[in-house]
């Protein structure tokens with residue numbers, strides 16, 4: 175019986191995460207077009223028909239409808255589904271890793287982590303689409319960093335201030351020397367994330383971001399879809415590195431330092 179209840183609770187956590195990220199899908203789609211994210215009902219991107227409640231259930235509707243619009247039969251982009259799935263998994267992972275809290279859903283530490291993963295997802299996908307990272311998201315991460323002063327006291331203020339400069343400052347210097355090496359949005363992302371995560375994790379995040387970005391670039395060049403001169407958004411790869419570092423940054427850094 176307890177196992178069943180526990181299962182239901184994990185399903186509930188997944189559902190909450192999927193619902194929140196379902197809203198983030200709206201933000202990712204509408205913000206670059208300067209549309210309101212709260213007004214205006216969700217509609218089919220092809221025929222414009224307003225979606226019914228049954229078509230708005232995260233993850234589920236997409237699968238039940240066979241990945242197509244019920245009205246016009248046009249294929250629905252798989253990205254919405256993937257983002258909702260990522261949201262459900264993110265909420266569950268934050269609960270498992272940072273604790274489920276006294277009400278049994280998510281601890282405050284988990285909430286900070288989940289909010290950070292949400293912001294990273296929005297940043298990554300808007301940057302991928304438009305190559306812009308909005309300043310408002312840097313401010314939100316900074317606010318999470320300030321909340322983390324109380325909720326993650328294992329990282330001292332000094333550690334966080336070093337973290338804020340450890341990656342962003344070298345990036346800034348490189349960007350000043352080589353035009354277009356890094357975008358201002360990327361540099362600010364690493365500054366505020368360094369304050370949130372501390373210097374160990376931000377160094378690991380940068381290393382992972384460069385690794386993921388390089389693998390992508392080499393893969394695309396091998397497939398002749400990208401040439402040496404092409405620029406591509408680096409934000410999504412940094413965001414991926416930051417997401418991994420949120421959970422394992424300190425562990426990877428300490429393991430590496432123990433080898434020295």
Ligand SMILES: [Zn+2]
Nearest residue numbers: 218221243246
């Ligand atoms: Zn349609």
